[in-house]
Amino acid sequence: MxxxxxxxxxxxxxxxxxxxxxxxxxxxxxxxxxxxxxxxxxxxxxxxxxxxxxxxxxxxVPEIREAVERQLRTGVAHTSTLYLIRQQVELAEKIARVSGIPDARVFFTNSGTEANEAAMLMATNIRRSNQILAVKNSYHGRSFGTMAVTGHRSWSASSLNPVQVSWLPSGDRLRGRMAGLSDGDQIDVAVDELRETLATVTAGDVAAMIAEPIQGVGGFVHAPDGMLGAFKKVLDETGILLIADEVQTGWGRTGEHFWGYQAHGVVPDLITFAKGIGNGFALGGVVGRAEVINAVPAISFSTFGGNPISAAAGNAVLDYVLSHxxxxxxxxxxxxxxxxxxxxxxxxxxxxxxxxxxxxxxxxxxxxxxxxxxxxxxxxxxxxxxxxxxxxxxxxxxxxxxxxxxxxxxxxxxxxxxxxxxxxxxxxxxxxxx
Structure with missing residues (x-):
């Protein structure tokens, strides 16, 4: 052929x-x-x-291949989370340790889209609000909810959405109102924009802000160091949560830090992850404060999220990242x-x-x-x-x-x-x- x-x-x-x-x-x-x-x-x-x-x-990679083959040889590729899954628990323990979030909980999904969808579910539940702050030029997924907070027209297939979104400026330094500004001035302007947005186009009880430390699909645009930290000080005044979308920036990819958020002097309430942690196996998830993750007021689970095969791969990947x-x-x-x-x-x-x-x-x-x-x-x-x-x-x-x-x-x-x-x-x- x-x-x-x-x-x-x-x-x-x-x-x-x-x-x-x-x-x-x-x-x-x-x-x-x-x-x-x-x-x-x-x-x-x-x-x-x-x-x-x-x-x-x-x-x-031999270490990853061998970990997956060991699990395959058990004959167990799936049991569902109604039963204990050793590989899943071990991976969750490791991710909780490296997350930087005290007393963290982990929920596994199949992709970054599902991870961001889950994070918004958790945030809107605990805050009892469907209002989300998102960033222009962002990308968070292809599902109904994540598409709503994607600030990139090429990837927005529908104007319909289940959340009310208010938009904040991206870190673009070539065009728009931020062009040519120093790092400090750019942060000041963005914080002023955040305060104005909260005062004018929201009902006051915003659930969360979702942001990529470096925008992936948006062309690796990123704001100055400290921007998310400056935002968080404003968000904390009324309890608005911060979701860091680390689907592309996590696991040491940015070099200077293990997570992209660490360049900003802030600890998010929720971190979403996917892509690299599975090295090709379908694996994503959310790690965050126990209070927030436990706020979902109904039974829920992910059929394939954190299954024994993907979790075995994830354990091998994270071990490799850290040991090397x-x-x-x-x-x-x-x-x-x-x-x-x-x-x-x-x-x-x-x-x-x-x-x-x-x-x-x-x-x-x-x-x-x-x-x-x-x-x-x-x-x-x-x-x-x-x-x-x-x-x-x-x-x-x-x-x-x-x-x-x-x-x-x-x-x-x-x-x-x-x-x-x-x-x-x-x-x-x-x-x-x-």
Missing amino acids: TNDDLLARHHAVMPAWMPIYYGDEAIEIVSGSGRHVTDAAGRTYLDFFGGVLTTMIGYD DLQANAQRVGAILLDGLRRLAGETPIVAEVRGRGLMLAVEFVRPGTTEPDPAATVRVFEECRRNGLLVGKGGLYNNVLRMGPPLTLTEDEARTGLTALTDAIRTVNAESL
Whole structure:
């Protein structure tokens, strides 16, 4: 079977709104090892996107494979949470310990969407309010509730929603009212906006604010350090909860911290997580204050959330992250990429900004001499990267951002190889744009 055959079959049975990279040249990844994947045509790529920051430890990792195989050999793939699940309890204990939240409780789900949906359920129950504060340019999931708090038009399929949402400014430093402001001024303006929002367009009994420390789908835009801490001081005045969406920023990816929220001098009431903790196995969840998580006034559970197979993988992943100090590796190796890209930005006018932390990096493309987004140039760089043997992602409000979230096990040599492929791609497209 050719790739064309599989692509035609895909289009015949899959929804038209489900995107697939590279159009008519879509690739099927058939094997992987370390930080590399191989497609059906036999071409190998260095993977800087990891299935949207999900293959966090890399491919074919013996420790993870062996943990899953041990569980499979028991013959028990599912029992439901009506019975004790040792793997689930052990993983919950570990996540509670590293969460930074005292007396934490953990609820497992299958994805980040479900985790955010669960967090909002908990927050609205304890606060007896359906009012949520959310951030423009954010993404929190594809379900009815999480789509309502997604501030990104491309991902908002419906204006209908079960919660009342009030919007706060993003950390965008290129455009809008925050452009050109210092970190301190940006925080002051955002806090003033929060106070005005609470005073004018809410009924006063807001349940929670949900925010990504670094916006994922939004193109890795992030506010200055301390912003969430400044917000929390205002929220605490009336008991409004803070939900930190760490689906993409957790587990040491940002390098400087284990969680993205730790850059802000704040401890959230609830943290949502998913993606990397399963390294490809479906695993997400919420960790938070016992008082909040226990506030759901009805029986509830997740049929597959924290099942023995996924929980076995999660235990192996978290053990690997901690025992190999992948947070430090993300900071060290990420600095190679960030420094190289920032040097490149100074000589390529199509690059408006290089941003990110650790192994969560983005490059935003514009028409030279302006801040006008250039999605066409972005696609060209994206495709050139593939030709150079490098897989990256796309995103941003205007679809003009390359997103990179390599496995946290990326080596220095692999970082330099990827940087060369990316640099060549950007220079090629920059020359075409002049």
